[in-house]
Amino acid sequence: MKRLDLVVIGGGPGGVAAAIRGTQLGASVAIIEKSLWGGLCLNQACIPTKFISSAADRLKYLEATFAYGEYKAPSLEPSELWKQKDELSNYFSMGTKGLLTSKGIKLIEGLGRLDGPGRVTVGDVQIETKSVIISSGNIWAAPPVPGGDLDGIINSSQFLNDDQLPQTVLLLGGGPWQLELAQFLVTAGKEATVLEEGPNILPTWEEEIAQRLRAIINREPLTIFNHGKIQGFKKKDGKIRADVTVRDKETSLTVDRVIYFGRTPGLENLGLSSVGLTNLHVNERQATGAPGVFAVGDVTGQEGLSHLSSAQGICAAENALGGETSLNLGAVPKVAYTNPQVASVGLSESQAEELGFEVITGEASLGTSPMAMITGQSNGVVKVVAEEEYGEVLGVHILAPMATEIIGAGVLALQMEATLNDLCMALIPHPTIGESLTEAARDALDRAIYQAG
Amino acid sequence: MALDIIIPKLGLTMEEAVLITWNFAPGEMVALDDAVLVIETDKVSYDLPSPGEGLLHPVVAVGTTVKVSQVVGYLAHDKAELEKLQNKTPTAEVGVIKSVTPKADSTASSEKEMKPSHTHRDSRRIKASPLAKAMAAKHGLNLSRIQGSGPDGRIVRADIDQALEHGVTAAPVELAHQDPLILTPAAEVPVAGIRKIIAGNMHLSLSTQAQLTLHTEASATNLVNFRGKLNRRYEVEGPKVSYNAIILKAVAHALCLHPNLNSSLDGEVIKTWNQINIGLAMDSGDGLLVPKIRKPHLKGIKDISREIDEMTERARAKKLLPDDLASGTFTITNLGPWDIDHFTPIVNHPESAILGVGRIEEKMVVKNGQGFAESRLSLSLTIDHRIIDGAPGAAFLKTIKDFIEDPLFLLE
Numbered sequence: 001m002k003r004l005d006l007v008v009i010g011g012g013p014g015g016v017a018a019a020i021r022g023t024q025l026g027a028s029v030a031i032i033e034k035s036l037w038g039g040l041c042l043n044q045a046c047i048p049t050k051f052i053s054s055a056a057d058r059l060k061y062l063e064a065t066f067a068y069g070e071y072k073a074p075s076l077e078p079s080e081l082w083k084q085k086d087e088l089s090n091y092f093s094m095g096t097k098g099l100l101t102s103k104g105i106k107l108i109e110g111l112g113r114l115d116g117p118g119r120v121t122v123g124d125v126q127i128e129t130k131s132v133i134i135s136s137g138n139i140w141a142a143p144p145v146p147g148g149d150l151d152g153i154i155n156s157s158q159f160l161n162d163d164q165l166p167q168t169v170l171l172l173g174g175g176p177w178q179l180e181l182a183q184f185l186v187t188a189g190k191e192a193t194v195l196e197e198g199p200n201i202l203p204t205w206e207e208e209i210a211q212r213l214r215a216i217i218n219r220e221p222l223t224i225f226n227h228g229k230i231q232g233f234k235k236k237d238g239k240i241r242a243d244v245t246v247r248d249k250e251t252s253l254t255v256d257r258v259i260y261f262g263r264t265p266g267l268e269n270l271g272l273s274s275v276g277l278t279n280l281h282v283n284e285r286q287a288t289g290a291p292g293v294f295a296v297g298d299v300t301g302q303e304g305l306s307h308l309s310s311a312q313g314i315c316a317a318e319n320a321l322g323g324e325t326s327l328n329l330g331a332v333p334k335v336a337y338t339n340p341q342v343a344s345v346g347l348s349e350s351q352a353e354e355l356g357f358e359v360i361t362g363e364a365s366l367g368t369s370p371m372a373m374i375t376g377q378s379n380g381v382v383k384v385v386a387e388e389e390y391g392e393v394l395g396v397h398i399l400a401p402m403a404t405e406i407i408g409a410g411v412l413a414l415q416m417e418a419t420l421n422d423l424c425m426a427l428i429p430h431p432t433i434g435e436s437l438t439e440a441a442r443d444a445l446d447r448a449i450y451q452a453g
Numbered sequence: 454m455a456l457d458i459i460i461p462k463l464g465l466t467m468e469e470a471v472l473i474t475w476n477f478a479p480g481e482m483v484a485l486d487d488a489v490l491v492i493e494t495d496k497v498s499y500d501l502p503s504p505g506e507g508l509l510h511p512v513v514a515v516g517t518t519v520k521v522s523q524v525v526g527y528l529a530h531d532k533a534e535l536e537k538l539q540n541k542t543p544t545a546e547v548g549v550i551k552s553v554t555p556k557a558d559s560t561a562s563s564e565k566e567m568k569p570s571h572t573h574r575d576s577r578r579i580k581a582s583p584l585a586k587a588m589a590a591k592h593g594l595n596l597s598r599i600q601g602s603g604p605d606g607r608i609v610r611a612d613i614d615q616a617l618e619h620g621v622t623a624a625p626v627e628l629a630h631q632d633p634l635i636l637t638p639a640a641e642v643p644v645a646g647i648r649k650i651i652a653g654n655m656h657l658s659l660s661t662q663a664q665l666t667l668h669t670e671a672s673a674t675n676l677v678n679f680r681g682k683l684n685r686r687y688e689v690e691g692p693k694v695s696y697n698a699i700i701l702k703a704v705a706h707a708l709c710l711h712p713n714l715n716s717s718l719d720g721e722v723i724k725t726w727n728q729i730n731i732g733l734a735m736d737s738g739d740g741l742l743v744p745k746i747r748k749p750h751l752k753g754i755k756d757i758s759r760e761i762d763e764m765t766e767r768a769r770a771k772k773l774l775p776d777d778l779a780s781g782t783f784t785i786t787n788l789g790p791w792d793i794d795h796f797t798p799i800v801n802h803p804e805s806a807i808l809g810v811g812r813i814e815e816k817m818v819v820k821n822g823q824g825f826a827e828s829r830l831s832l833s834l835t836i837d838h839r840i841i842d843g844a845p846g847a848a849f850l851k852t853i854k855d856f857i858e859d860p861l862f863l864l865e
Contacts, residue, residue, distance in 0.1 A: 392587075419584055422583045
């Protein structure tokens, strides 16, 4: 094979975007994937989990609709749901391969590794290349406590492989994925417990929003423990006994399954030492410490955001081929597919204060939103964080139905360095849930229209 | 009661001026004697001191031609009065606020928010983020002079921060290293104020007249002696007589003898003036100014010298008024202090002639086959050949030369 311009190791969201951007820039590109085209996102995370959680959401929607007539609520049938979920993932995975092929990218299946400067090997095949982008993702890390490797303690991918839903589940951590899965289990008639080490769920997110979400969803049979720490696991009558401390008080709970989400960058078997690297720390251009070697996505230690991985892939490809691109990491959105959804971009109120801004905030409660009332989902709030001097929008935080869609406007606002006035002047259609964003911006300037008083 | 901000009459000849800048934002607090705005007549830029203290409500936009005595804005006593004024007359477009640091108690930002935005379409659209625009407005930065680093050259916060820290430069310096054929300005200064006036006048002069410059040299021995005698005489009470004062007197007498040099071409008519008003070119520090000495043919050298001193002082203090610069009929420019001998001065339009004075330098002169050293003065006369031919121009220069070589003839 003649020397290539770019070899991408890993066919997940970061790698696919990098490879395609590379060909757009005229490069000869090969991409190496060991098993799952489309990566964790498409096969074992974002896509399949959204398939099952949105099914659960639609059920809830139907339940709300029953208030208008006499229907019988359908029950959720996991085996059928699982079958369709797998079909969808397979469809997209095939589609990814087809997309890459249609761009003239060479697809190679196997484990790619660096083999000295300018060289990558897959099995016996050696490929010469001008640059390499590593996008090989991360690997599961079982809970580092006694009994952490017992049967019945499974990761989220293993959970998605089995359509026999456990009756009682303990989820480790209070992040967005845990909460989404816990709500799904409860809708499917199961019991879920969420154990979060920090003072509240969604640590590092806007505190007020996280507290409001907790107040909404922390209802039997979904139990949330804050300040909860796992101490160890034991087998007990075919079940798992989890020893935990909650606010330093020892207790235990017995469940059918424990689900963990811990992952760590998979740095072994990448041949890093052959180019003098011991880690894949990257700069703002996604460049590693080795010339011509770039890295993107989970393998760099970022927190598992598919949209960030894709953006990094595009950025890395441009830089690998001689460009000067860097990402605005201040405008990376976070999303939780809970019910109601949470979406967030930029600084929280307390983060902005810590950075020394003269902070002003504005809120619009969904209790005043006609569309939220119409659809029976008026639990929620839109919050805007800004600084006083210029009115620059620093953060947008949304707890609302379709928050993950509405946040796009907030991302654009931050990316374009919008001010509160810009948000106030933007016409958002009525009636929508999104119009609360404008109202929140007006509130920050003490100009809210639809707030009493 | 609100105070009126009124365009003053800066001199007899002044009727109108152009409002160049408001130095404060609408609603901002202005103190007594703060330079609240800048107007420009065809001759000078003038910083108008505030008539009092109050919150600014400008009603005339920048770039507007204003009449003497016109009210262009108000100073409100308090916010309530400001609002009343705003309801009565809309706030005018103030453009980019220059040079004045906003005060802490300013109400400018909230007032600006309330104001519906007037979309001022520049012929060249500048891409800048809303935040960058807000920051530039607050700090008085001209966005057209800032290089954007965002997508498609968009000006973003980082660029404004950079400009505030390092000042405004035009193009990134790295370009110069990349390509030796690309010129990169170190700074770009817009042509405005006095520089704009000079640029306009000079171009007008050379583009409308047919200018011819004649050079000659005069013996300066008697001139040097005469000045020495005068200054010994005035040693105690002053003034210190300059060469310019004596040369100006000589030129005034020469103009009496050659009235055709004291004239202007006005359309199809040559106007020869009754008055003789001789301008003396001065470097004000910001640019060229030409204050006039009126009727020097009727004044003694001592008085002329005093007037020149006074004008020089006022030019330095930027206190010259439009009348000081108006109605000239002839100009003298002296570059001798910078060791210039001959040059080709540009006529101060609509006058028709200008005398360039060079340095006094000791030179070898040959007379009757004998060489000897003598102080010599270089003279250059530019005339508008459309109305003054070479011979009459030369005759006028010869008259000046004769007066300089023997200043006693000034008594004639």
